[in-house]
Amino acid sequence: MLKQVPFRQAPASLKAANGGSFKSIPTRVAVFLLVLTAPLQAGTVVEWFASDWAGANSSWESRTGKQTLFYDTYKGSAPLLSEDTLDGAVIKTAVFSGKDFLTTPLEQTDRPWAGISEFSITVVFRSKTPPAGATTDLNAFHDFKGMVGFEVGGLNSGDFGIGIWNDGTKTGAVAAGAGLPVDVGISAGALNDDAWHTVTFTAARQEKDTFALSVYADGRLVRTETRIPDTSGQNATALANQSFSVGTIRGGGNAPFTGSIAAIRLDTTPLSAADIATMHRTYLGLKK
């Protein structure tokens, strides 16, 4: 618990530094201030790198400590630890065969994403597998072939997912979505082309219960969707206290992911476009 206190306190200061004021401050000064007041790592609660993982029979621990992925015996099997190259750098990857996934502990009580209204989640992945089945509704993110996420039944449930979406094309697309406040999905485009990519999905709270959900592909903003609550007042305004999976959207309706995942990072703040571009440039540090 102690270790998480500074992380939970970080978003306000990071947001202050990233809150769109860069335009009025020279870039070099802004970057200097950012380094002084809010290191990029502040608010990072999950950093899973395949290079830290010993493989199928081992738990995969986050560099932030405590957050662990384990082989989920419920319906799946474990991915395979392998090596690949990313722009000439040899990297470790978790290879998912279409039936593999890992899950955070079901008994965990202090999930750092539980109750957060704002986040950035970034996945470094490679896939060339198109989605199976019929075209699905983009907003039904729980039907993606999931790279990461969880689905809670019903609407307005504070869940999220990133995966392969069947957009009706031959290749399909990579997309992200969340039940914040109501289910919405955003396509990142046809990134499942057998090359390494990063996708970052951010949720930024704007006014009461209003969210700006954005998807970045390879460090560039693709689209922002703003969502406002309906009049019922029943909309979720924060992520649920649920386990999530890597390799599938836990509780979702579609097949697990086929492809490789080298790193996943979750921040409890919506990172700025500049931070996201920087993360992509080095693929979260995988590319030296």
Ligand SMILES: [Ca+2]
């Ligand atoms: Ca849901």
